Every structure is written in C-alpha cells, then in structure tokens.
Amino acid sequence: MMEKLSAKEFDENYKLVMEKYKNALKVAGKNESEVILLAATKTVDIDTINYAI
Structure with missing residues (x-):
C-alpha cells in the first residue's frame, strides 16, 4: 500500500530525521x-519522492 504524505508531513518527518542523523554523527x-x-x-x-528530491 502506498503512503501519501502532505508536504507539511514530509517536512516535519525530514526535520526529525535530520535531527536524529546529526545527533548520531556527534555520538x-x-x-x-x-x-x-x-x-x-x-x-x-x-509524488512524495519527487518532492523530496
């Protein structure tokens, strides 16, 4: 089943992932x-993938 994310949801998820990524780099x-x-x-x-890139 395909998941459809709004731009807002994607942006929120991206921000969270990047925070975790940067924390993992520090650790x-x-x-x-x-x-x-x-x-x-x-x-x-x-469409969500294209928005991401």
Whole structure:
C-alpha cells in the first residue's frame, strides 16, 4: 500500500530525521562528509519522492 504524505508531513518527518542523523554523527564522532545518508522506501508514492528530491 502506498503512503501519501502532505508536504507539511514530509517536512516535519525530514526535520526529525535530520535531527536524529546529526545527533548520531556527534555520538559516533563523525562529520557529514564521512557518512552518506541513504533513503529507501517501498511504501511512499512517487509524488512524495519527487518532492523530496
């Protein structure tokens, strides 16, 4: 089943993910140039993916 997210929902989720990502970098003693954040999905519709990129 495809999940349809509004732009607002996507933006809120993105902000939360980035906060967790940056916290994990600090805990691991890494900087952003050393780590690649890769998104993968099986349930998000193409319009949401296009909005994200």
